[in-house]
Amino acid sequence: MQVSRVRFAFMQLSAQLLQQSQLKVTNARKVAIHFFEKEERPVDVEEILFHLRKHKLATDRATVYRMIDTFLDRGIITRLEFGEGKYRYELAGSDHHHLVCENCGRVEDISDCGIEAWEKKIKQKKHFLVKHHSLEFFGICKSCQ
Amino acid sequence: MQVSRVRFAFMQLSAQLLQQSQLKVTNARKVAIHFFEKEERPVDVEEILFHLRKHKLATDRATVYRMIDTFLDRGIITRLEFGEGKYRYELAGSDHHHLVCENCGRVEDISDCGIEAWEKKIKQKKHFLVKHHSLEFFGICKSCQ
DNA sequence: TTACTTGCAAAGGCTTTGCATCGCC
């Protein structure tokens, strides 16, 4: 079930988004969604846990994983991999990709990847129906050069 | 017999490749490289192990991981992730990407992704120096539709 | 011989699961 994020862009996402997704509103979930909102780079489970701790929430690691599972299922967040042996997550919504600096780890967004043209071509030539794709660039960022 | 001659030729290639890379030529390495050569889809550690067993090699799992590490280091293979919670590997060389069927798991190659133009643009606009990139498409293949 | 390679065993990191309890609606 997919929920529009744009609609909440200028108000408090968390509670409304949870309700709209037919999920119970708990502290951990609110704070976690708020964290996704404010973070600029895709976050991992450890960082979510750390943020919850900062808000005096002793949420269990298993709960975080289950939360992520639920959010993924509802289309609230998307999963990414940067070759670290773990997943990262960010709020779903805009079709964008990342420049990952292999030196300092900073992540910059790039948008408008224009890959829809590709997907059409793939459908025509290969008869393969693209559901989603991953596109990330790895290298050295401006300040690390 | 023709088949075994072909295979012998393959093994020679494996040995040559290893020597070029200044690696000692061992049975496990030869057979593994042969496996990478003959496989059409990126393989995981389990599949490499299984192939080694078929060739009566009781190679340890740790050895396979170390082999992979060495091959990656020498640029013989490249590492891929398809969101499975594990890595896959394939012979390095051509710049191509994959159509991964989420139903049957089949992997098809697509080439000429024309992303070099992108990398130039990224360098100009963001001053980010791209070293490598990942691009995979996930969806439903022709025969699964 | 010498340095690289391997086997074995253990551990490490990330993620999932079973089950009883808790708490939002």
Add this chain to the structure above:
DNA sequence: GGCGATGCAAAGCCTTTGCAAGTAA
């Protein structure tokens, strides 16, 4: 109250590592 959410503990995968023994060059 009911059903979904959570905590706790354990286990499941994938991968890495230390060390001693083996082996290609």
